[in-house]
Amino acid sequence: xxxxxxxxxxxxxxxxxxxxxxxxxxxxxxxxxxxxxxxxxxxxxxxxxxxxxxxxxxxxxxxxxxxxxxxxxxxxxxxxxxxxxxxxxxxxxxxxxxxxxxxxxxxxxxxxxxxxxxxxxxxxxxxxxxxxxxxxxxxxxxxxx
Amino acid sequence: xxxxxxxxxxxxxxxxxxxxxxxxxxxxxxxxxxxxxxxxxxxxxxxxxxxxxxxxxxxxxxxxxxxxxxxxxxxxxxxxxxxxxxxxxxxxxxxxxxxxxxxxxxxxxxxxxxxxxxxxxxxxxxxxxxxxxxxxxxxxxxxxx
DNA sequence: TTAAATTTAATTGAATACAATTTATATTTA
DNA sequence: TAAATATAAATTGTATTCAATTAAATTTAA
Numbered sequence: 001x002x003x004x005x006x007x008x009x010x011x012x013x014x015x016x017x018x019x020x021x022x023x024x025x026x027x028x029x030x031x032x033x034x035x036x037x038x039x040x041x042x043x044x045x046x047x048x049x050x051x052x053x054x055x056x057x058x059x060x061x062x063x064x065x066x067x068x069x070x071x072x073x074x075x076x077x078x079x080x081x082x083x084x085x086x087x088x089x090x091x092x093x094x095x096x097x098x099x100x101x102x103x104x105x106x107x108x109x110x111x112x113x114x115x116x117x118x119x120x121x122x123x124x125x126x127x128x129x130x131x132x133x134x135x136x137x138x139x140x141x142x143x144x145x
Numbered sequence: 146x147x148x149x150x151x152x153x154x155x156x157x158x159x160x161x162x163x164x165x166x167x168x169x170x171x172x173x174x175x176x177x178x179x180x181x182x183x184x185x186x187x188x189x190x191x192x193x194x195x196x197x198x199x200x201x202x203x204x205x206x207x208x209x210x211x212x213x214x215x216x217x218x219x220x221x222x223x224x225x226x227x228x229x230x231x232x233x234x235x236x237x238x239x240x241x242x243x244x245x246x247x248x249x250x251x252x253x254x255x256x257x258x259x260x261x262x263x264x265x266x267x268x269x270x271x272x273x274x275x276x277x278x279x280x281x282x283x284x285x286x287x288x289x290x
Numbered sequence: 291t292t293a294a295a296t297t298t299a300a301t302t303g304a305a306t307a308c309a310a311t312t313t314a315t316a317t318t319t320a
Numbered sequence: 321t322a323a324a325t326a327t328a329a330a331t332t333g334t335a336t337t338c339a340a341t342t343a344a345a346t347t348t349a350a
Contacts, residue, residue: 007261010192018170026338041306047154067307069330072331095315096329122288124159139267172308201298202299213298217300240297240299
């Protein structure tokens with residue numbers, strides 16, 4: 001029994017729990033990130049910077065799936081806080097080079113405990129976590145090609 | 146071989162693909178929802194209204210995991226477009242009653258094809274989809290209690 | 291029954307996010 | 321080379337989202 005409108009019920013949607021889950025996770029990060037005085041978007045930007053030290057805005061955007069419209073203001077905030085510097089490339093003036101500062105590197109020390117603290121809020125079976133991880137990247141691949 | 150900072154690498158994060166996936170899915174909805182002249186948030190709000198016809202803002206918020214800060218403006222937009230009405234409850238003046246209009250009900254007819262169109266962008270194995278669905282709600286349960 | 295506590299929606303302010311456009315620079319082509 | 325094209329970041333405008341606060345109404349408690 002069901003009618004053609006059943007597909008429009010919230011409980012039959014896969015995208016909705018995905019949307020809620022992402023939203024609630026970002027919210028759960030807040031108390032831990034507040035201690036570092038950064039937001040979630042600033043946090044994932046710093047993750048990219050901790051790995052690469054120096055990148056163009058465009059490269060950061062490719063790692064994070066974000067465009068310059070979002071990143072310009074995020075990076076200006078991180079520069080204000082002293083975690084990165086922003087400078088035009090001399091090789092190509094169109095590029096803006098973002099570089100991790102010593103203060104930015106030092107923040108890593110504080111951040112290193114965030115993942116476990118968040119993980120203990122979620123408490124997901126490792127096998128389920130892996131399945132979730134793989135499936136999410138599969139969907140991302142399909143949506144972003 | 147890894148070091149204590151490995152947990153801070155983007156590829157070792159579970160929350161990050163969740164965040165990206167949700168973001169990209171909402172973006173994928175856009176062309177289809179543009180045809181209905183509504184946004185994703187307005188769309189899920191209409192889903193709740195199609196199922197319940199009449200609800201308080203608070204009830205909508207409980208269904209969608211959104212607070213009045215978000216919903217007040219979403220509902221004002223939906224009222225402007227003529228899909229719902231907003232009226233204070235006579236029983237309890239604190240409550241604001243949102244009611245589906247005929248035009249709102251009619252929109253359902255156009256919306257009914259959105260889920261399949263979106264589904265064909267994702268093309269997920271049904272078994273994986275179910276696993277994903279269950280796991281997401283498991284995480285939501287842990288994060289929102 | 292008044293006073294205190296609770297509930298509900300709205301408001302305010304900060305931070306995203308994206309589409310579309312603009313500006314500046316660099317590359318390609320005619 | 322000059323013009324056309326392409327690329328990168330920034331800007332603009334719209335819409336979320338949340339935390340914190342406010343205002344009004346209701347309920348509870350002293």
